Amino acid sequence: MIIDLDTHIDLVETISCEVIVVGGGTSGLLLASQLGTKGANVCVVESGSYTVNQNSESLNDVINLGREYNGTKSGRLRVLGGTSKIWGGAFIPFLKSDLSDRPYVNLKKWPIDWEEIYEEIPELERIFSLSSGSYESAHLSESRLKADGIIDDEMFVNRFAKWPKFSKRNVFKLFKDDLIKSKNVTVIVNATVVELLKPHYSCETLSGLKIKNTHFQEKDITADKIVLASGAIESTRILLNYKNSLSNKTIDRSGYLGVGFNDHVSVQLGEVCNLNHEAINKLVGFRFQAGMMRSHRWELTPKQQKDLSSPSAWVHLSFEQKEQSAFHSLRLIMQSVQTGKLPSLSNILNLFKEIPYLTRLILWRFFRSQLLAPLNATFRINIVLEQLPKSSNFLRLARERDCYGTPKLELFWDIDDFDANSIMKVAKLFEQYWDKNLESILGKIHWYQDIKQSLDLNMIKSTDIFHPASTTRMAEDESKGIVDTNLCVFGTKNLFVLSTSVFPCGGSANPTMTLLLLALRLANHLKSKELAD
Numbered sequence: 001m002i003i004d005l006d007t008h009i010d011l012v013e014t015i016s017c018e019v020i021v022v023g024g025g026t027s028g029l030l031l032a033s034q035l036g037t038k039g040a041n042v043c044v045v046e047s048g049s050y051t052v053n054q055n056s057e058s059l060n061d062v063i064n065l066g067r068e069y070n071g072t073k074s075g076r077l078r079v080l081g082g083t084s085k086i087w088g089g090a091f092i093p094f095l096k097s098d099l100s101d102r103p104y105v106n107l108k109k110w111p112i113d114w115e116e117i118y119e120e121i122p123e124l125e126r127i128f129s130l131s132s133g134s135y136e137s138a139h140l141s142e143s144r145l146k147a148d149g150i151i152d153d154e155m156f157v158n159r160f161a162k163w164p165k166f167s168k169r170n171v172f173k174l175f176k177d178d179l180i181k182s183k184n185v186t187v188i189v190n191a192t193v194v195e196l197l198k199p200h201y202s203c204e205t206l207s208g209l210k211i212k213n214t215h216f217q218e219k220d221i222t223a224d225k226i227v228l229a230s231g232a233i234e235s236t237r238i239l240l241n242y243k244n245s246l247s248n249k250t251i252d253r254s255g256y257l258g259v260g261f262n263d264h265v266s267v268q269l270g271e272v273c274n275l276n277h278e279a280i281n282k283l284v285g286f287r288f289q290a291g292m293m294r295s296h297r298w299e300l301t302p303k304q305q306k307d308l309s310s311p312s313a314w315v316h317l318s319f320e321q322k323e324q325s326a327f328h329s330l331r332l333i334m335q336s337v338q339t340g341k342l343p344s345l346s347n348i349l350n351l352f353k354e355i356p357y358l359t360r361l362i363l364w365r366f367f368r369s370q371l372l373a374p375l376n377a378t379f380r381i382n383i384v385l386e387q388l389p390k391s392s393n394f395l396r397l398a399r400e401r402d403c404y405g406t407p408k409l410e411l412f413w414d415i416d417d418f419d420a421n422s423i424m425k426v427a428k429l430f431e432q433y434w435d436k437n438l439e440s441i442l443g444k445i446h447w448y449q450d451i452k453q454s455l456d457l458n459m460i461k462s463t464d465i466f467h468p469a470s471t472t473r474m475a476e477d478e479s480k481g482i483v484d485t486n487l488c489v490f491g492t493k494n495l496f497v498l499s500t501s502v503f504p505c506g507g508s509a510n511p512t513m514t515l516l517l518l519a520l521r522l523a524n525h526l527k528s529k530e531l532a533d
Contacts, residue, residue, distance in 0.1 A: 002180060004049070005191040005213040012211075012219045015186055017043040019526060020209060020223040022193050022238070023230030024048070025082020026512070027498050027519045029171045030127070031229060033178060034523035036185035043221060045191040045211055047230075048078035052085075055214060059192065062233065063398050065412040071263065072411065075466025076231055080189060081172030083231075083466075089169040090295060091128070091513040092135050092161035093118055095312070097302035098386075098507040104309045105388060110504050111476040112485045120520040124513070128164040128174075131290035135159055148282040151437045155429055156298040156315070161510065163286075163293040190214050194404050196226070196242045196495070204250070205493050212404055225494045225526060227487075229519075232468040232501035233395065237409050239472060239482070239489070239497070240397050244407070250491040253478045258396050258471050260389030262506055263464040265415055267423050267455070268448075270381040272317070275443035280379055281364070283442065284317045286371035293371075298433070299508055300426060311386035312508030313426045319377040381445065383430070385423050386506040389470040392416070413464070420455035427451040467511050472501040486525050487518065498522055 003011050019035055021028045024046030032042045048056045056078040064072070077083050099110040099117075125132055133139045137150050137158045144150075150158045168174055179185055188211070195210040197220060208222035228235040236258055243252050251257070272280065287294040297316040305312060357374055364372035373379075387393075393414065397407040428451050439445075449456055475481025478490035483502050489495045498519055500511045507514070 001182070001185070002187045002189065005188050005211065005217075005219070006215060009213060009217055009219060012188065012221065015043055015188075015221060017041045017186070017221070017223045019043070019225045019227060020045065020221060021227045021229050022209070023082070023228070023234070024080045024172070024187060024189070025077075025229065025231065026084045026087075026171050027515050028227075028229035029081070029175050029179070030516055031227060031498060031519045031523055032185050032187075033175045034520060035526060036178075036182050038523065038527045040184060040527060042185045043223065044185065044187040045193060045209070045221070046078070046080055046187065046189050047192040048080065049189045050080055052077060052079050056190075056192075059402055059404075060234075061402070061408060063400065063408060063410045065410055066393075066414040069263075069411055069413045069464055071464050071466040071468055072233065075464075075468075076233065080187070081170050084169055084171045087169065087512070089128075089164050089512065090161035090510045091124075091130060091163070092159060092509045093121070093513055094507040094509050095299070095302065097305070098312055098505070098509075102305070102311075104306050105311050107311075107388070107505055111474055111481075117514060117517050117521065120517050123520060124516055125162075128168050130162045130164060130292050135162070149279065149438060149441050150283065150296075153433065153437070154301060155304055155433045157301055159297055159299050159314075159509075160287070160294040161297070163295065165291050165293075192404055193230075193238060194218070194406050195245075196238065197222075204491065206495050216404070225496065227496045227498050227522070227526075229498040232471060232499045233409065233411075235497050235499045236395050236471040236501050237397070237407075240395070240409075241406055244397060251489050251495075252482065253490065254475070254481055256473055256480075257482050259391050259394050260470040260473065261393040261395055261411065261413055261468060262387040262389045262470050263413070264384050264467045264506055265387050265419055265423070266382055266384045266463055266465045268318075268380050268382050268461045269423075269427055269451070270445050270447040272379045272381070272443045273446045275379060276441065277373075277375060280317070280442045281370065281372055282368070283438075284379075285364075285368075285373065288365065288369045288371075298430070300429070304429060308422075308425045308429070310422045310425050311388055312506075313383060313385045313422070314508060315426070315430050316382050316384070317379045318382055319373045319379050321374045321377045381430075383423055383426050384465065385419060385426065386508060387415075387419055389473070389505060390416070395471050415457060417454075420457060424451055424453075424455050467500065467506060469500045469503040469506045469511065472497045472499070473504045474502045475504070487522055496522065496526075 018041045021032045021044045024044050032044045035042045060076050062072040096114045099114045101109045190213050191211040197208045199207045212218045284296045297314045300313045361372045396410050398410045400408045472482040487496045
């Protein structure tokens with residue numbers, strides 16, 4: 001059942017739930033669906049509605065104290081489905097080394113083993129209709145590896161993310177029918193959380209939360225357990241606000257709440273010149289497999305990370321083409337499918353303006369099972385670095401308040417010399433890899449600046465890629481972090497956080513898969529905890 005708090009606020013009085021999930025985005029809806037299937041009564045509260053609304057999006061405003069952080073706006077949506085309405089949806093696991101001790105960059109082992117998180121991979125692949133199989137080059141035959149120039153060595157390994165088909169990427173569309181029909185799951189839209197409620201007799205147990213609609217009418221919802229699944233930034237804001245209401249440090253004895261904000265730093269550092277168009281498409285072109293896509297990347301090996309005293313990193317080639325091209329129109333059409341809109345007639349007609357390319361695109365898709373880039377595309381080299389969680393980057397409450405009267409956030413995020421130097425180390429190593437294995441086949445690299453010098457952040461396009469982490473980090477005990485290995489907030493018995501903010505570090509890959517696997521694990525834990533209680 002889905003309730004609009006703006007028009008049916010009285011219906012909230014009848015809701016009785018075991019678990020409140022704050023946030024109707026990717027992880028929140030997956031968790032709610034799993035709990036509903038397991039028989040739990042669940043209520044999802046979503047600040048947005050069915051479509052993106054500027055009023056609710058304004059609640060994402062953050063006061064930037066440092067470098068402009070694009071993820072505060074471009075990387076967040078208050079809407080059913082959250083950012084899955086616009087994301088690419090690349091699924092790829094972290095390397096085991098990402099969760100291990102890395103003393104050369106002062107990172108401790110995660111308090112949870114790699115196997116504990118990734119044992120649910122088959123179930124996650126089933127939900128998103130992803131075919132099983134390796135995320136490494138092992139899923140390709142020896143003849144295909146050789147023909148496509150896919151070479152693993154001591155410097156870099158080739159890995160391949162899995163992308164759900166467009167109709168499966170929007171999690172609201174994926175679970176919509178089940179949510180509407182479910183007797184166990186209630187979704188409330190236009191419901192913004194303004195306060196976590198605690199009974200007078202205890203600070204360890206929360207009784208529920210207070211929500212307001214867009215007309216500022218409020219209701220209280222009670223539940224046995226509360227899960228903050230509203231994204232890394234918003235979940236941290238809610239916790240900071242809750243901490244501010246307490247008379248002691250019940251939930252932040254470590255002092256790490258909001259501290260150590262980090263992202264992956266992406267730098268577009270060069271391009272391939274005099275390229276062999278067919279050969280480069282064979283290597284890095286999107287591959288189609290059993291209804292899904294796979295994208296290619298080179299990941300820095302754990303050995304090289306240690307040798308370079310560098311965090312994790314990966315390199316990938318992206319291609320750019322003119323906006324009015326047939327390929328651009330095709331991409332917009334597929335994005336329309338993802339968001340649930342009808343493609344525009346102009347984009348459909350534009351497809352047929354480049355019949356020769358469209359013909360080659362279809363033939364390449366049929367015979368090679370790959371996406372073919374336009375002949376005039378520019379292939380750019382992108383280096384993506386894991387940023388370490390440093391105390392100098394943080395989230396904290398601001399004095400300024402939003403329209404609901406709750407404090408906004410101040411964010412300080414920057415890229416420092418260590419990040420810049422690490423990126424250049426990876427660039428120099430990748431040049432060695434390219435010269436050794438690929439230059440004679442694909443073409444020569446033109447770097448936008450001398451990679452033997454320090455990285456000039458003012459000259460090169462560098463940015464976050466909407467992967468915020470570590471501001472409610474997971475730890476073994478309350479002296480080292482904010483949540484335990486079951487994602488329960490230290491100092492509470494029934495408050496949980498399900499967002500990338502619990503990641504102790506950013507790792508070597510997109511965080512989506514790891515977060516959704518934690519959602520499956522949390523669903524199992526909440527049901528087992530309920531039975532134990």
